[in-house]
Amino acid sequence: MSDTNLHPSIQAFRQFVQQHPKLIREVRQNQTGWQPYYEKWVLLGEEDPSWQAYKENEEQTGRADAESQEAGKEMFNKVMGMANQFDLEKLQGHIHQLNGALDNIKQLIAQYQGVKQQLPAKKQAPTFFHRD
Template sequence: MSSDQELHPSVQEFKQFMKQHPLLIQEVKGGSKTLQELFEEWSVVGSEHEQWSQYIGSQSTESKQTEVDNKSKDSKTSKSASDTLGQIIGLVKRMNVDDLQQHLTQFSSVLANVQNVIQSFQKPSNHTNQNQQDHPFSFRRD
């Protein structure tokens, strides 16, 4: 059994896609993209999306490689911005809203407890403030 037969069908499709778009391989070798990033983009937009048309070509064509290198250098700032956006999108994808809500609730409870402890050490004349149930994120000035 060959290693290609053991791969998931989507990975096999992606390998074929990469063979049809050899300039993407140059992007990976140049360090401007990773295979994981390309696979995720390919999974989202598909292999027929227009963004892939610029990567169809021959690896041995030196002029195309130079053109890709020039584009890489010219768009360094836009790539850093898109990389940042990609990282943010990745974080949002991985974020579990239920876990975030649970952590915020625990944080709110901790703040309320800290405020109660601080109030217990304040002067007795401030007991009127202690009776008020303020939101845990509101801070009082005395």
């Protein structure tokens, strides 16, 4: 349903909720509905001090952004450190060994298929069931 079809008070409540992100998290974590909060909002209004607990400060938001950026940089540094430790010659040697093993497996399969084709096909005698 689009926002234009909603009642104006519901649209105002949606805007209020967008300004209070902790309220969104609480509803999702507790798996409660929006109805009790909407009723409280209608009765108490937006200026009630009880809503301050759900509002994030700009400082908290900035700190969270800085922490996520720092974590991203740390992860990037770890990945780059692991990439620097790769020995490409060893990796190439392992790939060469794996390729040789696969060639051996192919040869074994080809040998077994050749032996299977050389064996004469067995003729199965019909089985007769006797009734007593």
